[in-house]
Amino acid sequence: MYLADYHNHTCCSPDSEAKLEDMVRCAVEAGLSELCTTDHLDLLGWHGEVLGDWDWTPVLGQYERVRAECPEGFELRLGIELGAIQFFPERAQKILEGVPLDFVIGSVHNVDPKLGGEDFYFIPYKTEQDCYTALDDYFKSLCALAKHDSYDVIGHIIYPLRYMNKRDGHSVTLDRYTEHMATFMRSAIGNGRGIEVNTNRGAEVEAWRPVLELYRELGGEIITIGTDAHKPEDVGKGVAQTVQMLKDMGFSYYTVYRGRKPQFIKL
Ligand SMILES: [Zn+2]
Ligand SMILES: [Zn+2]
Incomplete structure (x- = not known):
């Protein structure tokens, strides 16, 4: 099976020290083909500060250098994780130009x-109400984000459940946000955009099932698979399981991209 990891970070992100060449080496060892x-390109900082101009030089330099040394037949592609498009849509568009x-x-x-x-x-999610207050805002933002076209998939x-449930011990579900999810999924589908399954370094595969069921019901077809690896050893974790799950759920393809155009890999 052709396996591709479409979400991971290197030292060009503020929260990773990984070198791209080590990510590629681990990808090959994990049996990935692509x-x-x-890396992160957030228009808002960790504490809400509006970030200044973005310099593409480190990301492009690292990519070109490592691409030239990639093992034969391995596909290295250039993406970005763009945060806060919905608050700065024009800036988002401009930053991607060229x-x-x-x-x-x-x-x-x-x-x-x-x-x-x-x-x-x-x-700090002290109470369940803290979680839902944050989630109300989160889903409002996802609905706003999906209407734009500076993205290919919604990340x-x-x-937020990573921190609410796993870290802070709540057992919050997204049940009350089904309508919001349907709204932003419809926008994405209508826009020719998709969603990703983010395995969170292999820890979250099954958790995606209800989200994917809704997406499939709405006619969604574009799905990328990413690990959110910030360390080389996490590259590829959960990708093969996700492929199997998508297949079991009746999806026919998952997606990779070439020059912002979706390409479908048969499951
Ligand atoms: Zn992220
Ligand atoms: Zn990420």
């Missing part, structure tokens, strides 16, 4: 700047 590197990108993940990491703009990671839809 890696799309997707860059030879294959793929863009549109992610929501921060609450609305009007509510402080904090990354969901830094919020890690279940992201």
Whole structure:
């Protein structure tokens, strides 16, 4: 099976020290045929600060250098994880202009700047109500994001649950957000965009099933698979299981990208 990891970070992201050459080496060892590197390009910082101009030089330099040394037959592709498109749509569009990108993940990491703009990671979820207050804002943002076209897939839809449930011990579900999910999925589908399954370094595969069921019911077909690896050893974790799950669920394809155009890999 052709396996591709479409969400991972290197030292060009503020929260990773990994070198792209080590990510590629681990991808080959994990049996992947393709890696799309997707460093963070957040328009809002961790605590809601509006970030300044973006310099593509490190990302492009690293990519060109490592691509030239890639093992024969291995596909290395250039992506980016663009955060906060919905708050700065024109800036998002401008920042991507003229860059030879294959793929863009549109992610929501921060609450609305009007509510402080904090990354969901830094919020202390003391009560279940804290979780739902944050999630109300999160899903509002996803609905706003999906209407734009600076992204190819919507990133890690279940992201805040990592911190609410796993870290802070709640057992919050997304049941009350089905209508929101259907709304942003319809926008993405209508836009020729998709969603990703983000395995969170292999820890979350089954958790995606209800999201994917809804997506399939709505006619969604574009799905990328990414691990969110920030360390080389996490590259590829859960990708093969996700492929199997998609197949079991009745999907026919998953997706990779070439120059921002989806290409379908038969399951
Ligand atoms: Zn992210
Ligand atoms: Zn990420």
